[in-house]
Amino acid sequence: MSKLLIEGVSRTFAGVRGGPPVKALMPIDLAVAANDFITILGPSGCGKSTLLRIVAGLEAPSEGRSLLDDKAVTRPGPDRGMVFQSYTLFPWLTVTENIAFGLRERGMAPKERDDIVASYVDLVGLRGFENHWPKQLSGGMQQRTAIARALANDPEILLLDEPFGALDNQTRGLMQELLLGIWERRKKTVLFVTHDIEEAIFMASRVIVMTARPGSIKSDVAIDLPHPRHYTLKTSPEFSALKARLTEDIRVEAMRTAQAQPAEA
C-alpha cells in the first residue's frame, strides 16, 4: 500500500487583472511508498512547491486529491511535517521551545516533552545552543532546528520545500549529509523539493523530474546507489551518469522556461 497517493492533482490560478487563468500544475499522479525518500526536481516556477503545499494542505488543488494513509488531505495537520525554504522558526521562542512547539500544541506532559526535545537537539547537533533565540543562529543552524521541530512531532511524512536553498554551498553539503543520515537511521517517508540536480540525486531513493510550467511529471528515476551514502559518492561514475541524464532532462525544461519568460513578463 502506498503511504501517499496523489491522484490527478492540478492547480490553476485565477488570471491577474482580467487576464486568462494561469495553469501552474497539470494533473499529477504519484504514489509514494512508505519510508521512501522522494526528491521532486524541476526548474523554478514549475509548480513543484505548489504540489508540496497541496500535500501539506496549505493550498487546495483545483482538481484531484491527495491521500495520506488513505485519508484525503483537506487541511494542514501535524501528520505532515514541513520545512520551508524561508526561516520560519518562531523568533520569540528558543531552540528548545521551537522544537517543543508541536508537542506543546498537542498538550503533551512537560516531562515527556523535554525528553523528546533533548533527543532531537542531539540528533541535529545543537547541544549547547538550546537556549539561543533564532536570531542568534546561523542559517544552517536555523534549518537544523526547523528539521528537528518538524521531526519531533513524529509526522507520517516529512515535506521539505528547498530547505537548503538559502544556504551557502558548503553548509548545504553538510546539511544534506545530516538529513540523509537521520533518514538512514530513523526511516521516514520524505518528499523533498529542490532545483539542485546533485542534491536531488544524492538524497533520493527516487527522483521525480518535472517539466516547465505548467508542471507535469517528465521522468521518474529510481536511484539505486547504496546506503549509507558519503559525500564522496558525488564524484563516483554512477553518480555522474545519473547527473548527466538528469541534467539533460532538466536543461530542456529550463530552456522552455527561459523562452516563455518574455511572454509572462
Add this chain to the structure above:
Amino acid sequence: MRPLHPVSPSLRTVLGISFFVLFIAFWAWITLGGHVNRIFLADPLSMLRDGWRLLVEDRFWLDILITIWRVFGGFVLASVVAVPIGIAMGAWKPVEAFLEPFVSFARYLPASAFIPLLILWAGIGELEKLLVIFVGSVFQIILIIAVKVGSTRRDLVEAAYTLGSTSNGIVKRVIMPANAPEIAETLRLVLGWAWTYVIVAELIGSSSGIGYMIINSQSRLATGQIIFGIIVIGLIGLLSDFAFKAFNRWLFPWSLA
C-alpha cells in the same frame, strides 16, 4: 560630511547637548538683553525662580501628580479596550470588515472637540479628563494594532498549522507573541500623544493639573510659570518614554540582536 556616515557616540552626545546650550543662550540673549518685552516672554532665570516658587509654595508637584495619574489612567483604559479589539480585527477579517470603516472615521474626530460634550456627560471631574484621553487614543491604537496584526508573517502561521496548531492556537501562540513588541511600541507612541490630550483637557473646565496651572498663569501674565509648566511636561514625557523603551527591551529580548 559623507552621507549616511555614522557619527561617534561621544561626538553625538556633544552635538546633542550643544543645541540645548545654543537654544538657551539665544533665549537668554533676547530676554535678558531686552530685545523682547518681558511681559510676553520671561527670561531663563526668572523661569527657574518662578518654577521653584511654584513647587515649594504653590504645591505644584500635586498638580504634576494629578496630571500623570490622568495620563496613565486614560491611557490604560484606552489600551485595555483597544488592544483586544485591534488584535481581533487583525486576526479575523469579518471583524475587521465590521469595525474598520467606523474606527477609521472615528479616528479623525478630534478629541478636543469632544470636551464640551464630555463635560455635559461626565461633568468636570476626573472621569471627563480620562475620557478625553480615552477618546483621543482608543481609535488610534485599534487601527495601528489591527494593521500590524494583519501583516503577521504568513510563513510563521503556515509553519504552526503544519505543527498541528488550531485556529485558537494560531491567535494565542503565533499572532499574539509575534506582534507583542510592535504592540508595545505602538502603546509607547500613543502614550506620547496622550500627554497632548491631557493638557488640552486641563485647559478647559479644570481646577488642577499642569494644564490648569498654565491657563491660570496666562491670566496673570506669568510667562515664567507657563514655560516652566511646558518644560515639566516635556521632561516627564521624555522620562516615561525612556522607561517604556527600557521596559520593552527587557520584555522582548528576542526581538533585538
